[in-house]
Amino acid sequence: MSSAPPLPLRVQAGYSVAEIGLNLVETTMRIYALKFYTDTVALDAGLAGLAIGLAIVWDAVTDPVMGAISDRTRHRFGGRRGYLPLGGALLALGVVAVFCPPQLVGAWAKFAWLLGASCFLNTGMTVLSVPYMAMAGEMTPDPHQRAKLFGWRFAGANLGALAAAALPALFLVEAGGGAAAMPQVSFAAAAIVVASALATWRATARVAFQAPPPAAGARGGPSPWRNPTFRPLLLAYVVATAGIGVNGATFLYYYEHRLRLPAAATQTVLVVFLLVFTLSILGWVAVARWCGKRRPVVMGATVLGTGTALLYLLAAPGDFWPVLTLGAIGLGSFVGCIVLIEAMLTDVLDYDLLRTRRARAGLYFGIWRFASKLARALAVGAVGPLLAWVGYREGAATQPAAVERALVLLFGPGVGGTFLLAAGILAVYRFGDPKQAQVRRLLARRRARTTVA
Numbered sequence: 001m002s003s004a005p006p007l008p009l010r011v012q013a014g015y016s017v018a019e020i021g022l023n024l025v026e027t028t029m030r031i032y033a034l035k036f037y038t039d040t041v042a043l044d045a046g047l048a049g050l051a052i053g054l055a056i057v058w059d060a061v062t063d064p065v066m067g068a069i070s071d072r073t074r075h076r077f078g079g080r081r082g083y084l085p086l087g088g089a090l091l092a093l094g095v096v097a098v099f100c101p102p103q104l105v106g107a108w109a110k111f112a113w114l115l116g117a118s119c120f121l122n123t124g125m126t127v128l129s130v131p132y133m134a135m136a137g138e139m140t141p142d143p144h145q146r147a148k149l150f151g152w153r154f155a156g157a158n159l160g161a162l163a164a165a166a167l168p169a170l171f172l173v174e175a176g177g178g179a180a181a182m183p184q185v186s187f188a189a190a191a192i193v194v195a196s197a198l199a200t201w202r203a204t205a206r207v208a209f210q211a212p213p214p215a216a217g218a219r220g221g222p223s224p225w226r227n228p229t230f231r232p233l234l235l236a237y238v239v240a241t242a243g244i245g246v247n248g249a250t251f252l253y254y255y256e257h258r259l260r261l262p263a264a265a266t267q268t269v270l271v272v273f274l275l276v277f278t279l280s281i282l283g284w285v286a287v288a289r290w291c292g293k294r295r296p297v298v299m300g301a302t303v304l305g306t307g308t309a310l311l312y313l314l315a316a317p318g319d320f321w322p323v324l325t326l327g328a329i330g331l332g333s334f335v336g337c338i339v340l341i342e343a344m345l346t347d348v349l350d351y352d353l354l355r356t357r358r359a360r361a362g363l364y365f366g367i368w369r370f371a372s373k374l375a376r377a378l379a380v381g382a383v384g385p386l387l388a389w390v391g392y393r394e395g396a397a398t399q400p401a402a403v404e405r406a407l408v409l410l411f412g413p414g415v416g417g418t419f420l421l422a423a424g425i426l427a428v429y430r431f432g433d434p435k436q437a438q439v440r441r442l443l444a445r446r447r448a449r450t451t452v453a
Helices: 009-040 045-071 079-099 107-139 143-170 178-203 231-257 263-291 294-314 320-356 361-389 401-427 433-452
Strands: none
Touching: 009 045, 009 079, 009 107, 009 143, 009 178, 009 231, 009 361, 045 079, 045 107, 045 361, 079 107, 079 178, 107 143, 107 320, 107 361, 143 178, 143 263, 143 320, 231 263, 231 320, 231 361, 231 401, 263 294, 263 320, 294 320, 294 401, 320 361, 320 433, 361 401
16 A cells, blocks of 8 residues: 555546546547538538548557657656646647538538548647546556546546537537537537646646656657556457447437437437436446456446447337436446546556556557547447448438448447457456555565665
């Protein structure tokens, strides 16, 4: 057990604020971007999915680069902290560019705008999110405090997701659904992104980061891919992320063309789900404190995968109350277990530090986001062409039966199967709590010897 003094509550809460803006934009892109461009901009579903998928690939490629840069940054604005204001400004401009396209003629002009604006947005996302995520492992060496920071961060993330669900309702155009309100929403989202990034930048100003001096930076050392504690954990997260990507990309389509619910009812389900998800994080973090992280994730992901596969396969048109109670509330309370997978990465970083004597959080988080975003890119990039292949008609209220069947299989068993696979991978994960405790003891002894010397 580390003897590090606890971080003040205001610092823990302040650290989480940047995630509000980050996840507001990420959730907005995941849920509304494809639907906005197919039904409002009238871009072919295959081209829209391809553009968004390619932009996520760009985002993934830049993440490890940004991670390595932030590992080596030691300037007067606070190392990794210094990227928060810059990243917030770029991300704010990007979200407005994506959802406020000019009047364009022709499918390829619309495709080019979506691709370019999305790449710009994702560049801002990278500059802000990679240093921000890596900061958590350097704010404290205590694993329980780190788990709390991740809990706070995911709570902030879900407040951002709640904002992504609630903001369209303020500008809701019933005939076009929530996606039609996105130009107005983008300006509000941009303001929140800038304000939240600056809030975290200020809240962490007095934190004594555990970052090493430049001489002990990220250069050299074995590749993270050779770290046996990293690969299976990353694989589980990538698989779960792919499922989340398919879920987000098909959500509005499923609720409109399978359940045939009005836009206001769909937004209600989304808000309730995200609220339950947010509150559940506190419970999962508390469980992890007493039972470790791995077993709760395995149990939660198994229930989540089974329930998702069955509920959305069997739900019938008009089933508002079943999906609200069993889905938004019931399954929503298990989604918080996914938080613990990313929290487990900080234990992997301890193992890497023990082996290499180098702090490489930026590199690891960069690779982590690189792989998970590739999974999301493939998921989102596949949904658009698949919808086009089964005959989706852009902007049409009535779709062919093949579209409905595809949405049922994707949103139900398709998504549920990824959570079950992630649970199976972690069920045999060998870097459990006893080994993590051993690593922390060895690191504590090394620090004590260094202090004495």
